[in-house]
Structure formats: structure tokens, C-alpha cells
Amino acid sequence: MGQRQSSHWISYIVRSVVLGLVVAAVVIWLQPMLSAWQSSRATPEQPVSYAKAVNRAAPAVVNIYSLSEVRGSYYSQRPNTVLRLGSGVIMDNVGHILTAAHVVANVSSIQVALQDGRQTSAQIIGVDPITDLAVLRIELDNLPIIPQDRKLRSRVGDVVLAIGNPLNLGQTITQGIISATGGRMGVINSHADLLQMDAVINEGASGGALVNSEGYLVGINNAQFRGPAGQGVEGIYFAVPYSLARDVMTQLIQEGEVVRGYFGINTSETPANLSFAQPGIFITGVDSNSPAERAGLRTEDYIIAIGGQPISSAAEGLALISNTRPGTELEVRFIRDDREQRTTAIITKLTN
Template sequence: MQQRKSGSWIGYVIRSVILGLVVAAFVIWLQPLISAWQAERVTPDQPMSFAKAVNRAAPAVVNIYSLSEVRGSYYNRRPNTVLRLGSGIIMDNVGHILTAAHVVANVSSIQVALQDGRQTSAQVIGTDPVTDLAVLRIELDNLPIIPQDLQLRSNVGDVVLAIGNPLNLGQTITQGIISATGGRMGVINSHADLLQMDAVINEGASGGALVNSEGYLVGINNAQFRGPAGQGVEGIYFAVPYVLAHDIMTKLIEEGEVVRGYLGVNTGDRPQSQQQPGILVTGVDPNSPADRAGLRADDYIIEIAGQPIASSAEGLALISNTKPGTELEVRFIRDNTELTTTVTISKLSY
């Protein structure tokens, strides 16, 4: 009996020793992984930084200097030459640059300055006033290209960095978050599904890059929101989303222009009394496709070409992407009665 207990005790000790050795070996194997994880943690000695994102994106953001002539005064009829400032983004290795259309509108010459010190003239490939985008081209080799990913989508709350040349102070970085996405924010009739953010854009930074915390392009900086009296509103700035800008850039490069469908309605917010998704018609352009189809103010459009329409931006996008001459069936509500009409889309001119 005593011998059996002694053997049991010895077996227990042996199993314990073996288990201890296994655990020790596992801890030794795991130690490098733990050390690496601890090294990556943000500590007081390693504060949060966006330096990596800036180093990736900033070299591809250029300064744009354009000259334009303005009329002289009554007492001096000679035109005056005015220097205008802006920013742009190198998009590919053949020298295409995206910028804001208002930066290069009605100018006589354009100079581009890279961050590596090189300067060169630029040619306008095309402009799109609707989205306020323009494509330039420069003839230089070894160009820095901004990181891009067409699968990326921006969300409210994303941290963003605006890169540009405000007031010709030199390249400057401002930081903020995306506070809204989609075609709202007082630009209901806009064809640009704008991003709203609070990263500051001052004069000269228009056309610059809006990038995420990894340095990838998410938008082209556009403008500051203006109040009823025309004054700038702090903390409300806009950018054209990268995916839309890339589509516009491709069309300008390949076709020289952006052809859009035109319906001819002004739209507004959904009235509180209307629960069904749709868009409110607040006005109809005379002799437009909408006018000829019998649409009028206060109609409530709920479907276009069999597709339910939930917002003004969605409806404008559908019309914009429709080839001129196409007939579309429009379902709408007027005086609590559902009606249908057919419109023939024409070409948007500007």
C-alpha cells in the first residue's frame, strides 16, 4: 500500500516537472512577440504622429502660380496682371495634375512648383466647372505620385489632413475630421457629392490634397463654406471625393470634357409631411426636359427609370450619368396623387 502511494507521488512530480518545462518553453517562444507588441504601443515617449502619412503624400502636392489679366479702371484702361495662388496633386507618372477649376480659370499662364525645387509650366487638359475640377499636365521625369486606392471610402469621423500652399507661405498641413459626406450642407443642387470637414483651407490651398491618416488621397480641397452675407464660416470646408475626382479626371483626359444629362429642376429637402423617400421639386427651368414633360414646383419625385430616389444627390447623379437623348420614366406625387411622365434628357451646358 505504501509502495503504491510512493509511486503515485513520484508520477505526480514527474508530470508537474514536464508541464512546467512545457510552459517555460512556450513563454520563451512567446517573449519576442510580446516585446514586439509592446514596442508598437503608443507611449508617452512615442506620441501619436501623422509624419508617415505626410511623408507619403506631401511630395506629390504642388504649388500652382497662374497669371490672369483683369480690366483696367476708367482712369487707367491698361489691363492689370494678377498673380493667383493654388495647389495641385500629381496623379500619375506622365504628369497629370488634379486641381480646382477656379485656380486655373481664365488665366494666361500657369507655373507649377514641386516640393523638390523643380519648376515648370503646365498645360490645361480640361476643366469641369460643375465639380470645380481641372486637369493639368507637366513634362517632367521621376515624379512623386500621391498614394491612391479606388476602393477606399470616407466615413464621418475619419481623421484627415489637408495639404496645400495657403497664402504662399509654403506647403502647410492642417488636420481635422470628416464631419459629413453626401450632397447636403447647403449645396443641394450640386453634382459633386462633397465631403465636409474642419481641416482648414485658406486661399492658395484650393486644389490641394485631402489625405487620410495613412497618406492616401481621399479628396481634392475645394472651398470654405460661405454664409448668407458671403463671409467665411470657420470649421466648415469642402473637398471633392477622390473617387468622383478620379472619374472626372479620366473623362477629361480621354474625352476633353464631361458630358452630363440635364433634367432642369431645382430640388429641396423632403417636407416633414412626406414620409416616403424622394426629392422635392422647388423649381423647373423654362423649356427644359422637366418643363416639357409637365413637371412643376412642389412635385415630389420618388422614382426615375424604375430606380427609387432617396436624395437630391442620388437623383442628380442618375440624371448626370444618363446619355443625352435618353427617355426616362419619372414617377412623382402631386397633391397626394401618384403620377407618371416621360422625360427626354438633354445635354447639360455651362
């Protein structure tokens, strides 16, 4: 009995020693990693910075100086030359620049200044008043190009940086967030589905770049919201989304104009006193002699599908029509007097 107990204690001591050696080996092996982890925790956190995004995007944002002539006054008939400020974004290596149309509208000459100190004249390739976009071209080598991602889609809450040349103070960056991505900003009848953000856009910064926190182009800065009396409203600024701006640029370069489909309706969100089981477009007006009128549509009709595609909002419906080539026949499903009906409309070309 004594030998068995002695043997049990010897076995217990051996197991304890082996376990202790294993634990010691593990601690020795983990010591460098534990020290590094403790060292990293002791180091103060780096401050939030958008320097990387700015360094990637800012060189491709240019200053635009354009000259225009305005008629003289009653006392002097000589026209006056006015300098207009704006910004632009270099989009490719052959010198195409996107900017706001109002920056270069009715001007006699355009000068572009790059951030590396180079300056050159620019020619207008095309202008699209509906989206307030214009394409310029410069002839220089080794151009910086704004980072682009064609799959990028902006979301409400995204952090954005607006880069431009406000009041000719030099390149300036303002920061904000996107608060709306279109369809609810009082522009439901517009073919330009704008981004709304609170990154400040002052005079001279229009046409500049709106980029995300990685420096990728999100939109082309447009303007500040104006109230009923024309006064600016703080914190409400707009930009044309990148995907739309790129499509417009491509058409202006290839065709010299942007061809859009025209239907001829005025729309609004569904009135509160109407309750339909499916989303759609409530018609508040029909243009005279328009495709919609010729198709028999009336005020207070409720469109639920166009061309076989269900419509969830006025903005979506207008975008579908805008992207339809003139001459295309589209079936329109709508509700009138609580009954679903169908008609066919032939889309025509939208004229500015």
C-alpha cells in the first residue's frame, strides 16, 4: 500500500514538473508578442487625417479663370470685361476636364492653372445646361488624373471633401457628409439627381472635386442652395454624382451633346390622401402635345411601370425616360379611378 502511494506521489510530481516546463516555454515564446502588444497599447492613437485622400486627389483639381464681356451702362457703351472664377477636375490623360457649366458659360477665353504651377488655355468640348456640366480640354503632358472607381456609389452619411479655389484664395478643402443622394430635394422634375452635402462650396469652388475619404471622385461640386428670396442657405450644397457626370462627359466628347428622352409630365411624391399598394409616380401635370398627352395620360394618373419596369419613385421614372433613346415605344401601366390601365408612349428628344 505504501509503495503504491509513493508511486502516486512521484507520478504527481513528474506531471507537475512537466506542466510547469510547458507553461514556462509558452510564456517565453509569447513574450516578444506580449511586449509588442503592450508597446502598441502604450502608444497614443494617431489623429484622424484625410491627408492621404487630399494628396491623391488635389493635384488633379485645377483653377479656372474665364473672361466674359458684359454690355456697357447707359453712360458708357463700351463693354466691360469680367473675370470669372471656377474650378475643374482632370479626368483623363488626354486633358479632358469636367467643370460646372455656369463657370464657362458665355465666355471669350478660358485659362487653366494646375497645382504644379503650369498654366494653359482651354477649349470647350461641350456643355450640358441640364446637369450644369461642361467638358474642357487642355493640351499638356504628364497630367495628374483624379482617382476614379466606376463601381462607387455614394451613401447618406459618407464623409466627403470638397476641393476647389474659393474666392481665388488658392486651393482649399472643406469637409462634410452626404445628407441625401437625390429624389427628395425639391428637384424631382430634374434630370440631374444631385448629391446634397454640407461641405462648403463658395464662389470659385464650383466645378471642383467632391471626393471620399480615400480620395476617389464622388461628384462635381455645383452650388449652394438658394432660398425663395435668393439668399444662400448654410449647410445645404449640391454636387453632380460621379456616375452621372462621367456619362455626361462621355456623350459630350463623343457626340457634342447629351441626348435625353422626353415624356412630358410633371410629378410629385404620392399625396398623403392616396394609398396605393405599390409605389409609383403621381402625375401633377401633362405638357401640351407631349408623348404623355398623346398616350392619353392625364393629371392625377398614377404610373406604376414604364417599359415593363416597376417604378419606385419619380426620380427613378425620370431617369429611365431620360436614358431612353428618342423614337422608342414604351408601355406605360398606370392607375386611374382605382383601375389599372395600359397605354403606349413614343419617347421624343428632350430639348434644352
